[in-house]
Amino acid sequence: MFEDWPRVSARLKAAGHLGLFLDFDGTLAPLEARPEDVWLDRRTRRVLRRLARHRSVTLWIISGRRRADARKRVGVRGIHYAGLHGWERAGKTPLPRRVRRVLTDAKRQLAARLETLPGAWIEDKGLSFTFHYRGASNGTFRRARREVRKVSERFRPDLRVLPGKKVWEVLPAEVQGKGAAVLALVAQFPQPALAVYVGDDASDESAFRALPDGITVRVGRQRSTQARFRLRNPEEVREFLAKIVAELS
Numbered sequence: 001m002f003e004d005w006p007r008v009s010a011r012l013k014a015a016g017h018l019g020l021f022l023d024f025d026g027t028l029a030p031l032e033a034r035p036e037d038v039w040l041d042r043r044t045r046r047v048l049r050r051l052a053r054h055r056s057v058t059l060w061i062i063s064g065r066r067r068a069d070a071r072k073r074v075g076v077r078g079i080h081y082a083g084l085h086g087w088e089r090a091g092k093t094p095l096p097r098r099v100r101r102v103l104t105d106a107k108r109q110l111a112a113r114l115e116t117l118p119g120a121w122i123e124d125k126g127l128s129f130t131f132h133y134r135g136a137s138n139g140t141f142r143r144a145r146r147e148v149r150k151v152s153e154r155f156r157p158d159l160r161v162l163p164g165k166k167v168w169e170v171l172p173a174e175v176q177g178k179g180a181a182v183l184a185l186v187a188q189f190p191q192p193a194l195a196v197y198v199g200d201d202a203s204d205e206s207a208f209r210a211l212p213d214g215i216t217v218r219v220g221r222q223r224s225t226q227a228r229f230r231l232r233n234p235e236e237v238r239e240f241l242a243k244i245v246a247e248l249s
């Protein structure tokens with residue numbers, strides 16, 4: 001990204017309106033073994049505050065977390081927050097009770113089979129649940145993958161499975177993912193608008209694909225990506241955001 005800065009800078013300066021979409025975990029803050037331990041550092045918060053205050057910037061945090069959780073962890077006013085991969089936004093109608101029931105059934109079935117496996121655990125987000133296998137052996141991983149597949153087949157088409165970094169997330173089919181979310185949000189920006197999207201995970205790829213004319217950035221070392229640019233880690237993301245602030249002022 002930084003070697004291409006003159007080109008990026010020219011596009012930022014030419015943009016009428018800037019729509020900035022940022023993933024949270026692994027993008028704004030480094031990943032931790034447990035999701036509850038991931039917090040934003042002060043310096044990044046300061047840069048976000050400056051961006052959020054800017055008149056020609058609309059700033060969205062698009063997280064796989066629940067909306068309230070993402071908002072609590074970032075804690076900056078003037079930012080828009082979308083949870084559950086962009087599906088959960090302010091004023092969103094709740095999921096039908098039937099879907100919630102299906103989700104609960106699936107979670108119970110999977111928990112009964114997998115919860116006792118060493119190094120693996122299930123995180124309940126209410127409207128989705130995530131199976132974590134960061135600390136699991138290869139044998140555990142293979143067994144878990146088999147069980148997750150079985151459950152996802154049984155509950156298709158009501159539920160879908162989204163793979164991420166050492167996780168599988170089981171979601172209602174209504175949650176279409178970040179690509180669908182950013183398309184809906186971009187349509188609401190004052191035009192002409194330039195979209196910038198920064199994310200670090202497989203779940204961000206649909207957003208990169210949805211924004212072929214945007215500045216899309218994949219964070220981390222993953223080789224194959226649909227994003228145009230790369231940054232190495234959340235520190236470089238902060239540097240990138242600070243450079244945007246400098247370009248706009």
Ligand SMILES: [Mg+2]
Pocket residue numbers: 023024025026027199200201
């Ligand atoms: Mg992430």
